[in-house]
Amino acid sequence: MLSGVGPADHLASLNIPLVMDLPVGEKIQDHTNTLAGPFLKSPSVNPSRDINIQAVNSFLTNGSGILAATSAGAGQGFLKSPVAHPNYADLQIIHSASALHPRLPQDLNHKMGLRVDILEKWFDPYHKMNTDARFGTVVLGRPKSFGKMMLASTNPYDNPIIDPQYLTHPDDIEALLYGFKKFVDLYENTEVLNTKLFPKPVPGCESEVFKSDDYYRCVIKMFSFTMFHHVGSCALGKVVDNELRVIGIDGLRVIDASVMPRLPNGNTQAATIMIAEKGSDLVSKSVRSYRYGNTQFKRSKNRFWHVT
Numbered sequence: 579m580l581s582g583v584g585p586a587d588h589l590a591s592l593n594i595p596l597v598m599d600l601p602v603g604e605k606i607q608d609h610t611n612t613l614a615g616p617f618l619k620s621p622s623v624n625p626s627r628d629i630n631i632q633a634v635n636s637f638l639t640n641g642s643g644i645l646a647a648t649s650a651g652a653g654q655g656f657l658k659s660p661v662a663h664p665n666y667a668d669l670q671i672i673h674s675a676s677a678l679h680p681r682l683p684q685d686l687n688h689k690m691g692l693r694v695d696i697l698e699k700w701f702d703p704y705h706k707m708n709t710d711a712r713f714g715t716v717v718l719g720r721p722k723s724f725g726k727m728m729l730a731s732t733n734p735y736d737n738p739i740i741d742p743q744y745l746t747h748p749d750d751i752e753a754l755l756y757g758f759k760k761f762v763d764l765y766e767n768t769e770v771l772n773t774k775l776f777p778k779p780v781p782g783c784e785s786e787v788f789k790s791d792d793y794y795r796c797v798i799k800m801f802s803f804t805m806f807h808h809v810g811s812c813a814l815g816k817v818v819d820n821e822l823r824v825i826g827i828d829g830l831r832v833i834d835a836s837v838m839p840r841l842p843n844g845n846t847q848a849a850t851i852m853i854a855e856k857g858s859d860l861v862s863k864s865v866r867s868y869r870y871g872n873t874q875f876k877r878s879k880n881r882f883w884h885v886t
């Protein structure tokens with residue numbers, strides 16, 4: 579956008595000369611996710627108790643122990659909520675064996691931006707007593723809400739404005755509600771887990787009947803956060819064509835997560851790598867010859883390079 583490729587009105591508002599009017603940044607998406615739990619079940623991982631010199635020794639000598647475990651992603655599953663497209667799951671549920679420990683509010687704030695004051699009040703006094711616990715992360719895999727990304731200024735060192743508009747589509751809350759209730763059901767009503775949801779209501783949601791749909795909706799609004807899976811600012815078909823070329827501009831491609839027009843119901847890294855593989859093939863196919871030092875390379879019909 580700083581180079582003049584973007585929505586004409588937005589660029590004009592910053593006096594950036596227009597090169598091409600394209601809807602850059604107009605429809606972005608991210609995986610919103612909600613914290614479900616805690617369930618006071620043992621065993622679990624408590625960093626201040628379990629990550630110690632013995633754990634380091636066990637990992638370095640045998641590659642085993644707590645540091646060899648996945649911990650935060652201890653188990654995952656995909657679900658289809660009632661508002662899902664009939665052909666796709668729209669929820670990912672990640673199970674984590676994380677204890678309530680004194681620094682958990684700060685850790686959750688650091689990783690997810692959740693408010694320390696609310697978490698301190700909610701976990702009190704269990705986190706001060708180092709209580710074993712489990713959580714679930716309910717991920718909205720196929721959000722129907724779209725956000726927007728804009729320039730804050732013409733200074734390339736300024737961060738852009740990202741307005742994610744999480745949960746603005748009502749189906750997004752209903753999908754998370756379904757996943758949240760499934761996770762609670764799994765803990766409370768299966769023989770192997772058999773643990774009730776943490777008995778203290780989330781501060782700010784006490785006015786709703788505990789464990790009612792409206793209570794869970796309140797928790798979802800209170801504790802939903804980014805999964806850092808932003809896509810869509812240079813969407814295929816809108817900003818780039820089917821060969822990832824920026825529409826209307828010669829010699830410029832976008833090959834990264836921003837070309838995904840919708841989020842896949844799964845983490846974005848693998849999809850980005852696939853886009854990169856395809857994109858590098860497209861670039862290589864479009865180049866017929868190049869010079870490196872004194873050597874000229876040419877591509878033959880069978881796509882092999884040879885020296886001329």
Ligand SMILES: Cc1cc2nc3c(=O)[nH]c(=O)nc-3n(C[C@H](O)[C@H](O)[C@H](O)COP(=O)(O)OP(=O)(O)OC[C@H]3O[C@@H](n4cnc5c(N)ncnc54)[C@H](O)[C@@H]3O)c2cc1C
Pocket residue numbers: 805806807808833834835836845846847848850
């Ligand atoms: C904290 C976090 C956790 C994540 N966890 C997971 C996960 O567990 N699983 C998963 O699948 N996905 C995960 N993701 C998402 C995943 O990392 C991204 O979807 C993916 O990296 C996007 O790839 P990209 O190439 O589009 O962008 P990036 O990976 O961000 O690559 C952009 C590159 O451009 C470089 N760059 C930026 N500006 C300039 C410039 N002016 N000049 C030159 N270079 C520049 C940057 O240094 C960077 O190397 C996570 C993301 C974050 C932030």
